[in-house]
Amino acid sequence: xxxxxxxxxxxxxxxxxxLSAHAADTRARFMAANCSYCHGPDGKSRGAxxxxxxxEPGYFVEQMKAFRDGSRPATVMKKHAAGYTDAEFEAMAKYxxxxx
Amino acid sequence: xxxxxxxxxxxxxxxxxxxxxxxxxxCATMQTGTGPKVVVVGAGFGxxxxxxxxxxxxxxxxxxxxxxxxxxxxxxxxxxxLAGINNxxxxxxxxxxxxxxxDKFVPDTVTAIDxxxxxxxxxxxxxxxxxxxxxxxxxxxxxxxxxGYDAEAQKTVMHAWKAGPQTATxxxxxxxxxxxxxxxxxxxxxPYRCPPGPYERACMVASYFKRAKPRSxxxxxxxxxxxxxxxxxxxxxxxxxxxxxxxxxxxxxxxNNQPRAVDATKMxxxxxxxxxxxxxxxxxxxxxxxKVCGLAGVRDGSNGNWCTIDYRTFESKVVKNVHILGDxxxxxxxxxxxxxxxxxxxxxxxxSEQFAGRQFDPSPVVTNTCxxxxxxxxxxxxxxxxxxxEAKQSMVPPKDAxxxxxxxxxxxxxxxxxxxxxxWADTLGLPESYNFTTKG
Numbered sequence: 001x002x003x004x005x006x007x008x009x010x011x012x013x014x015x016x017x018x019l020s021a022h023a024a025d026t027r028a029r030f031m032a033a034n035c036s037y038c039h040g041p042d043g044k045s046r047g048a049x050x051x052x053x054x055x056e057p058g059y060f061v062e063q064m065k066a067f068r069d070g071s072r073p074a075t076v077m078k079k080h081a082a083g084y085t086d087a088e089f090e091a092m093a094k095y096x097x098x099x100x
Numbered sequence: 101x102x103x104x105x106x107x108x109x110x111x112x113x114x115x116x117x118x119x120x121x122x123x124x125x126x127c128a129t130m131q132t133g134t135g136p137k138v139v140v141v142g143a144g145f146g147x148x149x150x151x152x153x154x155x156x157x158x159x160x161x162x163x164x165x166x167x168x169x170x171x172x173x174x175x176x177x178x179x180x181x182l183a184g185i186n187n188x189x190x191x192x193x194x195x196x197x198x199x200x201x202x203d204k205f206v207p208d209t210v211t212a213i214d215x216x217x218x219x220x221x222x223x224x225x226x227x228x229x230x231x232x233x234x235x236x237x238x239x240x241x242x243x244x245x246x247x248g249y250d251a252e253a254q255k256t257v258m259h260a261w262k263a264g265p266q267t268a269t270x271x272x273x274x275x276x277x278x279x280x281x282x283x284x285x286x287x288x289x290x291p292y293r294c295p296p297g298p299y300e301r302a303c304m305v306a307s308y309f310k311r312a313k314p315r316s317x318x319x320x321x322x323x324x325x326x327x328x329x330x331x332x333x334x335x336x337x338x339x340x341x342x343x344x345x346x347x348x349x350x351x352x353x354x355x356n357n358q359p360r361a362v363d364a365t366k367m368x369x370x371x372x373x374x375x376x377x378x379x380x381x382x383x384x385x386x387x388x389x390x391k392v393c394g395l396a397g398v399r400d401g402s403n404g405n406w407c408t409i410d411y412r413t414f415e416s417k418v419v420k421n422v423h424i425l426g427d428x429x430x431x432x433x434x435x436x437x438x439x440x441x442x443x444x445x446x447x448x449x450x451x452s453e454q455f456a457g458r459q460f461d462p463s464p465v466v467t468n469t470c471x472x473x474x475x476x477x478x479x480x481x482x483x484x485x486x487x488x489x490e491a492k493q494s495m496v497p498p499k500d501a502x503x504x505x506x507x508x509x510x511x512x513x514x515x516x517x518x519x520x521x522x523x524w525a526d527t528l529g530l531p532e533s534y535n536f537t538t539k540g
Contacts, residue, residue: 029157031465034466037469038518038519038522049519075512082498083467084465
């Protein structure tokens with residue numbers, strides 16, 4: 001079993017250079033997934049909580065900043081928005097915009 | 101690359117075996133895992149979410165998910181069953197979609213774990229080898245810490261702290277209780293599963309009493325010195341709806357009152373101070389990390405009750421290649437469904453990066469959003485983002501990234517109901533067409 005893992009890691013290691021371009025994307029994908037326990041898998045919501053899938057990226061970033069500075073009134077979103085950087089807003093926006 | 105991977109997985113599942121023999125090993129779109137063997141114990145919010153997301157982010161991982169229950173029953177929202185808002189069926193959901201996602205779904209109970217040989221053995225006599233073991237077994241309740249809470253007493257006294265038959269039985273007991281009766285309930289010492297849960301339970305049961313048997317009383321015996329979660333909001337809700345603080349309060353809250361003994365014949369709960377009699381008694385015993393954590397020898401923290409983990413990977417600090425999710429872990433996070441779901445993703449992300457030969461994310465992020473309902477058509481929340489803090493070597497909320505509602509609201513009750521459906525769908529992979537029967 002351990003051999004399988006080691007082999008996998010070695011194989012992956014040789015692809016490391018090619019894969020490194022992906023690294024930022026996988027982090028954005030993970031952070032976007034953090035949203036989905038409220039906003040639904042891939043940002044497709046059931047019920048009163050808004051959808052995130054397919055939102056225009058500029059709008060997403062603008063709203064997150066507005067939640068954070070309090071200019072858009074919110075319930076939970078003021079706290080969530082305060083937990084991420086502007087660069088992370090943009091990465092998540094790009095991810096959600098890509099979902100059909 | 102226009103092919104949507106999830107759609108591909110749906111259509112290719114039946115042909116997965118064929119694909120494997122056709123030599124597609126390593127192809128990112130295949131279902132069957134020929135890569136690292138990952139054994140997951142427990143298909144609750146942590147284990148189910150982890151399994152689903154690992155198969156999305158590292159499709160070549162070979163995921164075996166072991167779960168004894170035939171269906172998923174949600175602890176969050178189970179207090180609505182006590183209120184009579186929902187039935188147990190409404191919060192019970194299928195594993196069908198999850199079963200199609202993992203390589204192997206094993207309906208069995210784990211009886212032995214060998215962390216040297218890296219194997220897991222089940223009651224059914226099967227042994228599974230692992231490269232990575234993920235323990236998401238929730239909690240173990242310690243009945244023997246409460247005198248008299250033996251097998252016989254357990255027939256009458258429910259904890260209802262693991263949703264399922266216990267929840268349905270407690271609801272029946274409340275329905276059978278006469279108007280003017282007393283419901284005695286307890287709150288365990290922190291840390292425990294679902295910090296606001298007991299106080300929400302008091303609200304939900306009080307809302308039922310207010311509608312159906314308004315002369316009844318609720319006595320809360322809290323082992324903690326004071327209300328341990330969302331205090332201001334619960335006190336406000338009790339005051340507004342249930343006369344708390346007046347001579348005619350439906351709720352009698354008693355801090356520093358840990359149940360030491362139960363007597364199911366006399367129907368009493370004893371604290372250090374007195375014996376409290378009830379018509380229905382509901383005692384949640386002390387708890388610790390799930391039994392499987394004991395089998396793996398990873399209950400290293402908090403006097404051997406909970407499991408310390410590395411925040412970047414959720415790997416045990418004492419046993420290599422064993423990862424612990426959700427309520428069993430000793431972290432700064434509350435033991436909530438949202439956190440279990442989110443730690444499942446954090447771990448899936450860390451392992452998928454590792455399997456791909458990349459570095460761990462040096463700055464993990466885990467969030468919590470937890471709603472509590474009043475039973476009176478309103479709810480309120482606590483929400484927190486936890487991030488790695490290099491100076492503190494821990495995960496803590498950045499400035500302003502932690503807080504509660506300013507007041508209960510109808511809007512948040514609608515959000516709470518929406519949250520439940522979304523977290524269930526996210527955890528179990530329920531399709532968009534899934535017909536939830538939950539009433540909010």
